[in-house]
Amino acid sequence: MTNAEPLPTLLIIPTGIGCNVGGYAGDAIPAARLLASASGCLITHPNVMNGGSLYWPDNCIQYVEGYSLNLFASGEVFLKPVRQQKVGLLLDAGLESDLKKRHLQVADGCVASLGLDIGPVMTTEKAIQINLKKGMSGSSWGNIEEPDVLLRAAEKLKQAGATAIAVVTRFPDESDELETKLYRQGHGVDIIAGVEAVISHFLVKHLLIPCAHAPGLAPLPIDYDLDPRTSGEEIGYTFLQSVLVGLSRAPDLIYKSEMKAKENTLLSNRDLGAVVVPQGALGGEAVLSCIERFIPLIIVSNQGVLNVSSTKMRLDSLSGNRDKNILYAENYIEAAGLITALRHAINVKSLRRPIDCLKQLNDE
Amino acid sequence: MNLEFIELDLDWPFELSLFDLKNYILSKLLEYGEPLRWAITSVTNHPEKNIQIISVEVVLIINQDKGKGINPELN
Numbered sequence: 001m002t003n004a005e006p007l008p009t010l011l012i013i014p015t016g017i018g019c020n021v022g023g024y025a026g027d028a029i030p031a032a033r034l035l036a037s038a039s040g041c042l043i044t045h046p047n048v049m050n051g052g053s054l055y056w057p058d059n060c061i062q063y064v065e066g067y068s069l070n071l072f073a074s075g076e077v078f079l080k081p082v083r084q085q086k087v088g089l090l091l092d093a094g095l096e097s098d099l100k101k102r103h104l105q106v107a108d109g110c111v112a113s114l115g116l117d118i119g120p121v122m123t124t125e126k127a128i129q130i131n132l133k134k135g136m137s138g139s140s141w142g143n144i145e146e147p148d149v150l151l152r153a154a155e156k157l158k159q160a161g162a163t164a165i166a167v168v169t170r171f172p173d174e175s176d177e178l179e180t181k182l183y184r185q186g187h188g189v190d191i192i193a194g195v196e197a198v199i200s201h202f203l204v205k206h207l208l209i210p211c212a213h214a215p216g217l218a219p220l221p222i223d224y225d226l227d228p229r230t231s232g233e234e235i236g237y238t239f240l241q242s243v244l245v246g247l248s249r250a251p252d253l254i255y256k257s258e259m260k261a262k263e264n265t266l267l268s269n270r271d272l273g274a275v276v277v278p279q280g281a282l283g284g285e286a287v288l289s290c291i292e293r294f295i296p297l298i299i300v301s302n303q304g305v306l307n308v309s310s311t312k313m314r315l316d317s318l319s320g321n322r323d324k325n326i327l328y329a330e331n332y333i334e335a336a337g338l339i340t341a342l343r344h345a346i347n348v349k350s351l352r353r354p355i356d357c358l359k360q361l362n363d364e
Numbered sequence: 365m366n367l368e369f370i371e372l373d374l375d376w377p378f379e380l381s382l383f384d385l386k387n388y389i390l391s392k393l394l395e396y397g398e399p400l401r402w403a404i405t406s407v408t409n410h411p412e413k414n415i416q417i418i419s420v421e422v423v424l425i426i427n428q429d430k431g432k433g434i435n436p437e438l439n
Contacts, residue, residue, distance in 0.1 A: 014403065066401070133369050135421040137405035143367035143423055151365075198367065198423050201401045205425075283404025283418070288386040312407035312416070314382050 006040030006060075007273035007343035010073065010290065014281050015047040015066065016140035016194035019304040021332065022278075023190060024183075024229035026051020026242060031332035035276060036060040038336040039343060043079070043267070045069050046200070046212045046246060047193065052233035055242035062267070063246040065212055066286075067201035068253050072269055073286035075293075077208075078259065079251040079267040085210060086117045087247045088162025090153055094127030094170035095216045102237040103168050103216065110241060116248045120160045124153045130171050130195055138305035142195025144169075147202060154203050154211075164210040164247040165203060168240060171215040180220070186227025189305060192217075210250035214240040269293065273342055276335050278302035279328075282313045291315070298338050300329045366426040368397065376407070376416040389420060397424030 011032055013022030022028030028048045036042035036058050043062045049055065062079055064072060071077035089107050091100055100123075110116045129145035144150065150167070157165055171192055182188030196213040203211040219237065226234060233239060254266060275290040276298045283306070290297065299310055310316050315326055327348060329335040341348050349355065374392055376385065393399040402422035409416050 135369075135405060136371055136419065137421060139403070139405055139421060141369050141421060141423065143369050147365050147367055147425075198401050201423075202367070202425075205400060281403075283407070285386065285402065288382075292383050292386065306403075306405055308404050308407055312409075313404075318382070 004040075004344045007339060008041040008043060008267060008271045009035060009039035009339055010069075010272055010275040010286070010295075011035055011042055011044040011048060012069070012275065012277045012281075012284065012286055013048050013302070014278075014284055014304075015045075015197040016190055017281060017304040017306050018138070018189035019278055019281070019302050021302050022048055023304060024186065024227065025232035026054050027229035027232075029054070029056050032061060033058060034332060034336045035339060038339040039273070041267075043069070043072070046243065047197070049246050050212070050214075050239065050242040052239040053235035053241055054232035055245040057245055057249065063210070063250045065200045065204050065210060065250075066197050067204040068208075068210070070285045070289070071253070072267075073275075073289035075269045075289075076256055078254045078256065080254050080263070080265065081251045081267070082249065084117055085164040085248055085250055086119070086162055087244055088157035088160070088165045089118060089121040090150075090157055090165055090167040091121065091123045092128050092167075092169040092216065093124045094129065095168065096170075099170070099216050099218070099237075103214075103240050106236075106238050106240045107244065110244045114245065116244055118244060120157060120162060122153045122157050122160075124149050128169055130169055132172065132191055132195055134189075134191065138189060140189050140191045140194030142192075142198060144195070144199060144202075150199070150202070151206055154207055158207055158209060162209070163252070164250055165207070166212060166214065166240065166243045166247055167199060167203065168214050168216050168238075169199060171217050173218050181223070184220070184223050184227065184230050185225050186229055204253075208253050208255065210247050210253065212243045212247055214238060214243045269295070274298055274339055276300060276332075276339075278304060280304055280306045280309055282310060282315065283308035294325050296325050296327065296342060298327045298329055298335050300332060300335050302331075366428065367400065368424050368426050370396065370422055370424065372396075372420045372422065374418050374420060376418045378414050378416075389418075393420070393422055393424065397426045399423075400425050
């Protein structure tokens with residue numbers, strides 16, 4: 001195959017909606033690696049790349065938190081790839097001393113064994129207190145009681161030189177036992193994932209630097225029916241390592257209004273050649289922004305709790321550019337094939353059968 | 365500053381294009397606070413009314429200084 005320029009591709013698997021692929025502990029990493037290989041440049045978010053203790057650094061993958069991903073998709077923010085971020089560590093005062101020490105040891109280990117640049121470290125002045133919630137749809141959500149406390153500590157980290165922030169907050173142990181059991185056995189929604197996204201959204205909104213969250217949790221008893229997709233969360237004492245690795249090479253976020261001159265190294269939404277999103281999860285902000293801009297949409301069968309489908313969103317009834325801009329894939333292997341075709345300018349219609357004869361405009 | 369999770373049902377008239385839907389939703393959410401994270405989580409058809417109803421789940425930033433609050437009936 002001839003060499004082709006990368007086709008920057010956005011992979012979205014929304015957090016906390018129980019997708020069959022990507023609804024668990026970094027279980028969409030293989031799909032992300034495949035799509036990164038096919039496209040040469042994949043932009044995706046922590047829910048896809050964080051596997052608890054498991055992670056996969058890939059030079060072709062840009063790790064972009066969800067709030068900044070929304071800004072990127074709408075054209076408000078550009079991405080500036082970097083060699084390394086200086087990752088500040090923000091710890092919730094609600095973490096018990098042993099659990100806090102475990103997280104500090106993970107950070108030390110990432111410096112000693114992976115060569116990451118981590119620090120400074122800051123603990124909030126008091127516990128920020130997490131509330132877990134579940135929407136009528138079955139999606140996980142939540143909020144925090146002390147957003148100002150969290151923000152003050154994060155601002156201090158940024159002022160002290162952190163160019164990205166990993167935040168660890170103490171999550172309640174008394175969350176629904178049945179939900180947790182179902183999730184660990186591969187039949188439920190990650191009940192804590194939604195509020196994790198809320199926390200990172202909140203910090204990115206106010207600081208505009210890469211941020212991601214790891215939950216501080218007491219270890220769970222062993223489950224002999226564990227689904228392999230959740231195993232990445234059973235290996236160690238913390239989920240921090242994948243967050244630190246992801247943030248260490250997350251791109252800088254540059255507001256459009258702060259652009260002084262055209263920089264060729266920046267990625268913008270205009271560079272996007274495709275966006276890959278689960279069928280049923282077409283109602284997110286980034287997806288709607290991409291639809292507005294006619295970015296080719298690859299809709300993948302990947303069942304979750306939502307049914308916001310292409311039909312319900314009236315995508316199937318769009319006229320004109322529909323054939324060009326909306327493609328369907330049964331799985332991420334097929335999506336990788338579509339991206340390869342787009343990247344190498346192979347008409348997807350040429351790959352399908354039956355194939356129609358060309359029509360003359362004046363025949364119509 | 366507070367963060368609040370709410371669920372809203374909004375009319376989606378058939379004459380409103382998909383391409384204008386995001387800004388329409390954002391304008392509705394701004395009536396309650398500053399949207400931090402949101403998604404359409406269901407769409408139901410009501411052909412007799414010539415509309416669809418979209419359910420939106422959202423976490424809002426409520427800035428108490430600005431006096432914006434949430435109508436509890438909408439929770």
